[in-house]
Amino acid sequence: MNDFFGWFPSTTFENNTCIFASNFANTCVFVTRDGLVIFDVPLRQFGQKTFDEVRKITEKPVKYIIFSHGHFDHAFGYEPFLEEIKQKDWDMPEVIAHENCLRRFEKYEMLDKYHDWINKQQFSSVSREDRDRVVSAHETLNPTIMLEGNHASYSFKLGEVNFKIYHDIGETDDSLWLWVPEKKTICTGDLMISSFPNVGNPFKVQRYPNDWALAMEKMREKNAEYLAPGHGRLIIGKENVREALTITAEAMHFVHDEVVKRLNEGKWFEQIYHEMLAIYPEKFKKHKILRESYGSYRFAIHAVYRLYHGWYDSGNPTDLFPAKTGDVARELLKISNESKYLERAKILFSEGKLQLALHILDVIIKGTDDQNIEILTEVLELKQKILKQKAKEEQTFIASNILENGASQIEKKLEKLRKPI
Numbered sequence: 110m111n112d113f114f115g116w117f118p119s120t121t122f123e124n125n126t127c128i129f130a131s132n133f134a135n136t137c138v139f140v141t142r143d144g145l146v147i148f149d150v151p152l153r154q155f156g157q158k159t160f161d162e163v164r165k166i167t168e169k170p171v172k173y174i175i176f177s178h179g180h181f182d183h184a185f186g187y188e189p190f191l192e193e194i195k196q197k198d199w200d201m202p203e204v205i206a207h208e209n210c211l212r213r214f215e216k217y218e219m220l221d222k223y224h225d226w227i228n229k230q231q232f233s234s235v236s237r238e239d240r241d242r243v244v245s246a247h248e249t250l251n252p253t254i255m256l257e258g259n260h261a262s263y264s265f266k267l268g269e270v271n272f273k274i275y276h277d278i279g280e281t282d283d284s285l286w287l288w289v290p291e292k293k294t295i296c297t298g299d300l301m302i303s304s305f306p307n308v309g310n311p312f313k314v315q316r317y318p319n320d321w322a323l324a325m326e327k328m329r330e331k332n333a334e335y336l337a338p339g340h341g342r343l344i345i346g347k348e349n350v351r352e353a354l355t356i357t358a359e360a361m362h363f364v365h366d367e368v369v370k371r372l373n374e375g376k377w378f379e380q381i382y383h384e385m386l387a388i389y390p391e392k393f394k395k396h397k398i399l400r401e402s403y404g405s406y407r408f409a410i411h412a413v414y415r416l417y418h419g420w421y422d423s424g425n426p427t428d429l430f431p432a433k434t435g436d437v438a439r440e441l442l443k444i445s446n447e448s449k450y451l452e453r454a455k456i457l458f459s460e461g462k463l464q465l466a467l468h469i470l471d472v473i474i475k476g477t478d479d480q481n482i483e484i485l486t487e488v489l490e491l492k493q494k495i496l497k498q499k500a501k502e503e504q505t506f507i508a509s510n511i512l513e514n515g516a517s518q519i520e521k522k523l524e525k526l527r528k529p530i
């Protein structure tokens with residue numbers, strides 16, 4: 110995860126005319142004769158650090174700020190740059206984004222508290238201090254130049270350098286990527302993140318795997334020497350850039366096409382999901398660009414299914430208007446009691462069938478009486494142990510956080526149960 114989080118020193122390339130500053134997400138700055146073009150600003154709390162790193166290299170004024178997309182880690186750490194512009198009485202820079210970025214900022218205002226709640230779960234392993242420095246969705250730097258519609262593009266020249274911006278959907282519907290021919294550099298935003306792409310994130314809205322692959326293929330045509338990803342280290346060398354783009358495009362095509370094939374065969378989600386796990390090619394599994402440090406192939410299967418299918422995903426009419434899971438569990442416990450379920454869960458645990466053990470333990474947790482303190486404590490302790498074990502084995506930051514969160518929630522319940530009455 111060190112690479113994903115940008116825990117490595119910022120660098121320059123092309124004779125100090127390009128600055129690659131890594132503070133959680135990456136900022137790429139191009140130094141031209143007539144000023145600076147900044148591609149992405151970091152999280153608000155890292156704005157000053159990135160600013161200081163840029164100002165160690167160049168004193169030139171900022172002329173353009175481009176947002177790869179409107180996520181908090183790419184479009185909110187702009188304050189130190191604007192502060193300097195005011196102090197030095199420079200002209201305000203142009204701010205370039207896709208029109209959907211502005212819609213995103215509006216959505217952030219509407220769902221401010223919800224996003225705070227959801228991000229505290231997704232990023233729960235990030236230090237509490239950093240997590241609590243909440244970004245206000247009400248303070249945004251709005252675009253002055255907006256790309257409109259699908260596959261839009263925009264070009265401009267500053268000093269001796271040309272900048273070509275393209276819109277392709279992928280992680281978000283407001284993604285922009287940048288091609289700078291004189292610097293042989295592509296800036297991808299989160300279309301590349303030094304992990305399996307963040308497609309099918311369990312907490313977040315729909316992403317677009319097929320269009321993602323197409324964007325990678327368009328980027329490949331540029332034959333770039335440098336690829337500045339949204340997270341992770343700068344990729345250097347034509348072959349390395351080509352390889353990273355090719356394998357990511359192939360993986361996105363694979364997950365998309367294989368799920369689509371199964372949808373056309375009239376299969377429901379569970380069958381598709383487990384078949385997809387069984388056919389995941391070794392070459393993707395082992396490729397370092399596709400390691401599951403953040404996104405995951407397993408999440409991507411959901412993304413494709415959700416893109417083309419509604420929420421009724423089991424094909425079982427029982428699931429159309431389901432009863433409360435607690436009521437179902439109570440009925441199951443009338444058929445066979447808590448001790449028998451626990452006994453079975455322990456056997457499954459000892460056989461390493463952790464996921465099945467969790468399902469069985471949940472029957473007791475949801476269905477038993479709160480007064481069954483002794484058995485409930487034992488059941489919760491076993492579930493907590495399994496969640497911690499799964500979290501440890503899990504590569505994906507998002508999944509391990511969900512599992513760890515579950516274990517901490519259980520700790521709170523256990524503390525209550527252990528309190529003498």
Ligand SMILES: [Zn+2]
Pocket residue numbers: 134180182183299339340
């Ligand atoms: Zn990001």
